[in-house]
Amino acid sequence: MISPQKNEATATPRRAARVGALGLMRRTVIFYVLWLGLAGAGIADLIIGLFAAFAASWTSFLLIPQSPARFSPLASMRLLFRFAGQSFLAGIYTARRAMDLNIAPGFITYHTNLPAGPARNMFTTIECLFPGSMPVEERRDGTLVLHCLDVNRPSASGMARDEALLRRAGGVGTPP
Numbered sequence: 350m351i352s353p354q355k356n357e358a359t360a361t362p363r364r365a366a367r368v369g370a371l372g373l374m375r376r377t378v379i380f381y382v383l384w385l386g387l388a389g390a391g392i393a394d395l396i397i398g399l400f401a402a403f404a405a406s407w408t409s410f411l412l413i414p415q416s417p418a419r420f421s422p423l424a425s426m427r428l429l430f431r432f433a434g435q436s437f438l439a440g441i442y443t444a445r446r447a448m449d450l451n452i453a454p455g456f457i458t459y460h461t462n463l464p465a466g467p468a469r470n471m472f473t474t475i476e477c478l479f480p481g482s483m484p485v486e487e488r489r490d491g492t493l494v495l496h497c498l499d500v501n502r503p504s505a506s507g508m509a510r511d512e513a514l515l516r517r518a519g520g521v522g523t524p525p
Contacts, residue, residue, distance in 0.1 A: 372410070373406055373407070373410060376405075376406040376409055376410070377402045377403050377405075377406040378402075380401070380402035380403075380405040380406055380409075381398055381399060381402035383402075384398035384401055384402055385398055413467070421517055421518055421519075424514065424517035424518040425518040425519075427514055427517070427518070428511075428514040428515060428517075428518040431510075431511070431514055432475060432478070435479055435507070436478065436479060439479045439481050442481060443481050443498060446481075446498055446499065452498045452499050453498075453499050453500050453501050454496070454497065454498055454499070454500070455496075455497060455500035456485070456494055456495065456496055456497070456500070457494075457495050457497055457500055457504055457505065458492050458493065458494055458495075459492070459493045459495060459504070459505050459508050459509075460490070460491055460492050460493075461491050461492075461493060461508075461512055462491060462512075463491070463512060463515070463516075465489075465491070468515070468519065469487070469491075471515060471519070472511070472512060472515055473487065473493060475511060475515065476493075476495070476508060476511065481497060481498045481499070481502070481504075482495045482496065482497045482498070482504055483495060483496045483497075
């Protein structure tokens with residue numbers, strides 16, 4: 350009879366290999382769809398695209414190892430719609446404020462609980478695309494320094510909402 354310890358030890362590497370293979374297939378499909386969108390769906394494109402997608406997936410696995418995070422399409426759509434809406438409103442806001450010359454530029458700080466690396470980089474990239482604020486410094490403790498057109502505006506509450514949407518969209522984990 351096999352002991353539970355041996356069974357668990359052999360199940361974990363098998364599960365990890367299965368999860369890795371599924372992740373590789375998922376990335377390959379994403380890269381393949383991207384290839385077909387860019388190159389077209391001719392016979393040569395289908396064959397070459399398959400090799401290119403697999404090579405891109407393999408390279409991405411070497412450079413960006415798979416994390417246990419899960420992708421949420423619904424949360425990603427919410428983040429996309431929030432981004433588009435906020436970008437539009439922020440553009441109008443910035444133009445209006447610039448015309449009125451009623452601005453109070455300065456710096457604010459915001460503490461994020463996102464882990465350093467790709468998740469925090471994605472967050473600062475999203476925030477710098479919104480007119481009216483620009484991340485200018487990232488401190489080791491997770492504090493971001495932002496330049497804002499109006500320091501009297503409640504920027505931190507919007508950033509907290511963006512961070513929560515990014516967490517749900519990318520499955521980057523829960524705050525500590």
